[in-house]
Amino acid sequence: MLTGAGVSTESGIPDYRGPETARRARNPIRFAEFVRDEAGRQRYWARSFIGWPRMASARPNPGHEALAALQTRDRLTALVTQNVDRLHRKAGSNDEVELHGALAEVICLACRRLSSRAMLQDRLHALNPGFGDDSVAQAPDGDADLEDVEDFVVARCLHCEGELKPHVVFFGESVPRERVHRAREAVDAADALLVVGSSLVVYSGFRFVKQAARAGIPVAILNLGPTRGDELATLKVEANAGQFLPELVARLS
Ligand SMILES: NC(=O)c1ccc[n+]([C@@H]2O[C@H](COP(=O)([O-])OP(=O)(O)OC[C@H]3O[C@@H](n4cnc5c(N)ncnc54)[C@H](O)[C@@H]3O)[C@@H](O)[C@H]2O)c1
Numbered sequence: 001m002l003t004g005a006g007v008s009t010e011s012g013i014p015d016y017r018g019p020e021t022a023r024r025a026r027n028p029i030r031f032a033e034f035v036r037d038e039a040g041r042q043r044y045w046a047r048s049f050i051g052w053p054r055m056a057s058a059r060p061n062p063g064h065e066a067l068a069a070l071q072t073r074d075r076l077t078a079l080v081t082q083n084v085d086r087l088h089r090k091a092g093s094n095d096e097v098e099l100h101g102a103l104a105e106v107i108c109l110a111c112r113r114l115s116s117r118a119m120l121q122d123r124l125h126a127l128n129p130g131f132g133d134d135s136v137a138q139a140p141d142g143d144a145d146l147e148d149v150e151d152f153v154v155a156r157c158l159h160c161e162g163e164l165k166p167h168v169v170f171f172g173e174s175v176p177r178e179r180v181h182r183a184r185e186a187v188d189a190a191d192a193l194l195v196v197g198s199s200l201v202v203y204s205g206f207r208f209v210k211q212a213a214r215a216g217i218p219v220a221i222l223n224l225g226p227t228r229g230d231e232l233a234t235l236k237v238e239a240n241a242g243q244f245l246p247e248l249v250a251r252l253s
């Protein structure tokens with residue numbers, strides 16, 4: 001199973017390329033800019049500070065729960081996700097391959113230590129009392145639109161004072177080799193690949209559809225709207241993941 005942002009829209013986390021979001025122009029920060037540009041980093045963390053509570057409090061929906069149930073019943077041998085929201089884990093899935101990492105973790109760019117995003121939020125609160133109390137607009141990755149970021153105080157690594165970055169793959173970064181390898185092996189070993197809620201525009205997910213198609217492994221796609229994998233799919237279903245997946249589980253049991 002390969003999942004994307006569409007599996008989480010019913011949990012209130014917007015996708016990038018769904019029917020609702022196509023209009024909204026987004027310009028996510030690229031890795032090089034994050035590393036190089038102090039103001040860019042400050043803007044990123046200020047927005048993330050505002051957006052985090054919504055991301056942290058999102059609950060898994062029946063789609064995530066159905067996939068966790070399939071895993072428990074050994075119908076699903078591997079779960080690979082492009083999402084960074086940890087909702088599969090909150091629904092009880094384990095051992096998922098998080099291709100793009102997770103916003104719940106933070107990495108120090110200097111010493112590479114991982115720490116918790118929730119803990120960082122407390123530190124940011126203490127450093128920026130009252131910041132953003134009246135901003136609202138939300139973006140897909142727990143980002144928010146706001147002004148007055150020049151005053152925002154960014155926190156540094158508690159161990160080495162290094163720069164902190166969310167432990168997710170930014171545009172301009174590549175997916176760690178080990179994760180790609182695990183996902184590739186899982187696809188190789190599978191009877192079929194099911195894709196849920198992904199436009200497959202991002203290559204890091206699309207490559208597994210190509211791999212399956214090349215190996216003659218059937219590909220089924222459950223997605224609202226077109227995907228880049230449609231021509232390679234044996235089966236395409238246009239339906240809401242949160243409604244369709246529980247029905248699928250019910251029929252299999
Ligand atoms: N929840 C998250 O963690 C999240 C959210 C937004 C973006 N991202 C990141 O951005 C990239 C987005 O690529 P992507 O392919 O995952 O997403 P995408 O936004 O490109 O595509 C999502 C697809 O899901 C469809 N969809 C929306 N709601 C659906 C539903 N209820 N049922 C079925 N289909 C539905 C949309 O029409 C769209 O085609 C990824 O790299 C991901 O890391 C993550």
Ligand SMILES: [Zn+2]
Binds near residue numbers: 108110157158159161
């Ligand atoms: Zn450090």
